[in-house]
Amino acid sequence: MEPTPHILIVDDHREVRDLVGRALVKEGFRVSAAADGKAMRRALADGRIDLILLDLMLPGEDGLSLCRALRAESNIPIIMLTAKGDEIDRVIGLEMGADDYIPKPFGSRELIARIRAVLRRGRVPEARPKGGRYRFDRWVLDTEARELLRDDGVAVPLSTGEYDLLLVLVQRPQRVLGRERLLDLARGRAAVALDRSIDTQVSRLRKKIEADPGDPKIIKTVWGGGYMLTAQVAEE
Secondary structure, three states, rough: OOOOOEEEOOOOHHHHHHHHHHHHOOOOOEEEEEHHHHHHHHHHHHHHOOOOEEOOOOOOOOOHHHHHHHHHHOOOEEEEEOOOOHHHHHHHHHHHHOOOEEOOOHHHHHHHHHHHHHHHHHHOOOOOOOOOOEEEEEEEEEOOOOEEEOOOOOEOOOOHHHHHHHHHHHOOOOOOOHHHHHHHHHHHOOOOOOOOOHHHHHHHHHHHHHHHOOOOOEEEEEEOEEEEEEEOOEEE
């Protein structure tokens, strides 16, 4: 039996922490709460956390700074909570390494669905191919270890969203995939209006795998169509 997922709520409003916490507990999750970055770090040090709900507007270190710091040292899934649902805030959060976002006010059903979708994406795929390794250009994507390895053996860290998107691309090389299709395949949900998170994830991937992210050769943009992994892919 899988352990009960442990969710950490980081929000400076006590009523939000209490309301969200009760909804999560009702759905069977374990819940911890923190009002700021210091409390968040204490909670992370005290035990395993499976997902963080991180408010964008926090006293002291804001959510974006905390997200950036977390992503530099951990692959714990992060869902950003944004007060206005402004697209710029959402894109910046995804740039910092968040796996998803949800604008306030939000319903408990949508929140639970987003949490479960992100947690599912963080698990090892059930139907991965034997061997579980995709070699392309100077990279190897190891699905057993969920690692991206350079040809010199150095592992390059990927967020959950980056890993899922790259896996979709290497499984479908030389195919043009539109944004809605990529969202559906990589994130397990339909695209929402003005959702540019795929563009953000592609940009982040290019910075990690391209020799020149400004002139990408591995992940090409197909204007009016979407994106395509142009490299030859060998399954191992």
